[in-house]
Amino acid sequence: MPHERLSIGQCATLACLLEATAPKVGNVHRGADFENLTFTDFVVSAVAIGPAMESAKAIGIGPAILEAIKATRQLVTTNTNLGMVLLIAPLAAVPRDEPLAGGIRTVLRGLSPDDSRLVYEAIRLAQPGGMGKVDEMDIAAAAPVNLLVAMAAAADRDLIAQQYVTDFDLVLSKVAPWLSDAASRWSLVEAIIHTHLRLLADHPDSLIARKCGLEKAREVSTFAAAVLAAGSPGEDSYHEAVADLDFFLRSDGHRRNPGTAADLIAAGLFALLRDGKLQPPLR
Secondary structure (H helix, E strand, O other), X not given: OOOOOOOHHHHHHHHHHHHHHOOOOOOOEOOEOEOOEOHHHHHHHXXXXXXXXXXXXHHOHHHHHHHHHHHHHOOOOOOOOHHHHHHHHHHHOOOOOOOHHHHHHHHHHOOOHHHHXXXXXXXXXXXXXXXXXXXXXXXXXXXXXXXXXXXXXXXXXXXXXXXXXXXXXXHHHXXXXXXXXXHHHOOHHHHHXXXXXXXXXXXXXXXXXXXXXXXXXXXXXXXXXXXXXXXXXOOHHHHHHHHHHHHHHOOHHHOOOOHHHHHHHHHHHHXXXXXXXXXXXXX
16 A cells, blocks of 8 residues: 655654664764763654644744744753754745755745744754854844845855755755665665765764864864775674764764754755655664
8 A cells, every 4th residue: 555645744753753863973863862962852852843844834934943943942951953943944845746946945035034033033042052153144143134145144154054045955966865875775774874974074064163163074074984985884894984983973072963964864854755755664
């Protein structure tokens, strides 16, 4: 029998669950917690955002993002999912009968001043780590009329902001296809780990750069590229290299946590689930 199509809210929750469950290098997963952030926090957060993502098309991107972060903060005490919500909400707002690649452009061009204000409110509520201060469009200042202007100002230092001004090109043209291709060759878990490594190798992680500096983020990218060159899933050389990178990222009090790459993985998984390109059983 054909599988019933998942709802948008279910796609959002499942994408976040799959992302958090896979033992990606340097991240929290079912076998590794941080001192102040646990796998359970991510599971609870994934469930919390489902209703808001389900309603994104009806209520708008800004309201959906703020509602998702409010729902999350009622259940967890730290930021678990701001990046995921910022990425998934616009994708969730694309009408289901439209392709994401074309629909996302229309959705982003339709952002209103109210969307901008509510997104800024959501970011302040989530209190993401390592934000610092900037001269223009600082998150502590009043929200700009046009959210895309603020995202453009941050695009060179933040991969999530970059998606808003490139019509989610990285998510839709690389992350989702990489995941799909890898899942056709290996288990879904291995596909997620491998795609995460590809992202790290090609794009210095924004969260690492904010916390530790761009030089350290580039060092991690070089390390990730070396892991990929060591072999493929199923080969001892690859898994030993993955373990070495994981150990390195978990040093220094988890400040090297590649959280932005994880957020992009969740968005890619959402895109595949939304379009039925990942089908259960998801093993």
